[in-house]
Amino acid sequence: MVVAQKIKADDSTEEKIKSAARKLFTKKGFSATKTRDIATEAGINLALLNYYFRSKEKLFEIIMLENLGHFFQGVSIIVNDEKTGFHNKIELLVDFYISRLLVNPDVPLFVLNEARNNPKNLPLQFNLMNSYFMKQYMEETKMGRISKMNPGHLMINILGLAIFPFAARPMVQRIRNINDTEFEELMLERKKLVPQWIKAMLDINK
Amino acid sequence: MVVAQKIKADDSTEEKIKSAARKLFTKKGFSATKTRDIATEAGINLALLNYYFRSKEKLFEIIMLENLGHFFQGVSIIVNDEKTGFHNKIELLVDFYISRLLVNPDVPLFVLNEARNNPKNLPLQFNLMNSYFMKQYMEETKMGRISKMNPGHLMINILGLAIFPFAARPMVQRIRNINDTEFEELMLERKKLVPQWIKAMLDINK
DNA sequence: GTCTATAATTCGATAGAC
């Protein structure tokens, strides 16, 4: 289910600035976002922004880490849960991503851009490859229940099928000539379909 | 096969500027690219840039339309060829995309960003949905040779599996801990694998 | 066509009053 965004009526000045910065940075990226716009959006003064956060860079770094955190948040928990099975984890991962992206549609492009512009800042803690999920994957292949697939491909396929449509949303809506509601319905369909597709891909030459 | 990038030793000043602009805009986006950098990269003077192209915006627009063109280029031909079959077209599409992206790895993020920032500029001519490919798809489903899949999903899946890894390249290389050569080999593998996967997805409940 | 020099504007950051 879609988790409602933290409304948290924290109307402190600091939070108002962060909220405005989150909105603008995530939507337009670092360079295209002007500190004056953030201040206006936050309903405060430009000087105040530098009072709370030393510089534009510092503020950006905070928002970026927040977004990266959301992006990877939960994944680690899902992927290391020893009580859920291999295919079930794929369902949970896909559901988690699509649910989050329906609420925060600009995060994917933001993260992809940031990863390219500043690869140093990518968090190391995302050790998908040492996860319990991977252990289960190895076991499934060993038992012959699924065919072997380079883990890199598996990862790309899960993320790509779940995330790509959101990154390409304007193109998808334009080419298919659908409105926002129809797009969201299409994405909800994918919650069920993507895991089925992944399963089918893993059944080739089983 | 990978088509070598048009080297075209057109050393005219105009082409030198366009070439430099293409490189920088595509890699860093509009705001982060400075006209001074373009001039330096082109080995010419800043004033000359404004002499040939009226403004930074005008120059950007030219590069953008070029990139969008490359992105969609060839697809229309592949997709409307009446001599190739349904599954063969998928192979050709995937091969085409991956080959191009191995040469121009920054184009996907550029196009996705531009599509979001300026959806008005998306070319209308990309009528994938009225293509011969779609006609063949309908025929295949009618004959029961493949299962029905919402054409939107089919399009997203083909593009996502081919394009997403390039947009997410830094993350993929970081998480998998692979170098450029290994990444490119992984992508070459996908030329064969993606069409097989798509086929498997279309075989569910056939 | 190409250059140097500079105008005009934008932008991040700070000084200083309240």
Next chain:
DNA sequence: GTCTATCGAATTATAGAC
């Protein structure tokens, strides 16, 4: 903490010589 006013650097664009 919050504001107004402004500085200084960066950046786009243009004027004018060659």
